[in-house]
């Protein structure tokens with residue numbers, strides 16, 4: 599390097615101002631060129647930086663959008679899970695509620711037991727109560743029959759969820775029809791004195807299945823379900 603620099607200095611000294619001007623002009627040109635190059639570099643760099651920034655911004659926006667979508671999906675999924683859990687809980691509760699056993703009549707006094715009576719068999723329990731006293735479905739079930747019988751008067755037969763069937767007889771009113779679904783405690787009729795009956799009372803029988811006349815002693819049936827009659 600050193601010999602070249604020395605040679606250039608000698609040339610400038612020998613040729614004078616013109617050359618020096620020319621050198622200056624060249625230097626100016628060079629400087630302008632350099633400046634332009636620098637400016638272009640800067641522009642390019644800025645452009646690159648700008649591109650990068652806008653790409654980053656776009657990527658960030660995309661990430662935000664994806665994150666937003668993921669969060670919305672997660673929210674929806676959590677909401678669906680909550681809804682399903684609530685529905686399952688409600689269903690389980692309804693199931694439990696439906697399987698409760700409740701009294702057929704809340705006030706009344708047993709006047710006849712199941713078994714032999716007056717030289718015949720009495721096929722159910724008699725509960726004496728004022729006319730119009732409400733009668734309740736003992737659990738969830740379906741009304742099998744609701745009709746007027748010459749002996750039983752106003753009569754309804756309900757099959758419960760466990761398959762067993764109750765008969766309520768001598769009612770003053772029947773409030774359900776065949777095919778109706780009943781829940782524990784639903785009012786299905788009212789105490790009366792219809793059919794072959796002497797005084798207002800509920801005659802209740804328990805049978806193992808619909809349309810099977812095979813009366814069972816209601817007392818152990820009720821006891822095993824944790825309820826009493828009257």
Ligand SMILES: [Zn+2]
Nearest residue numbers: 722723724801
């Ligand atoms: Zn009876």
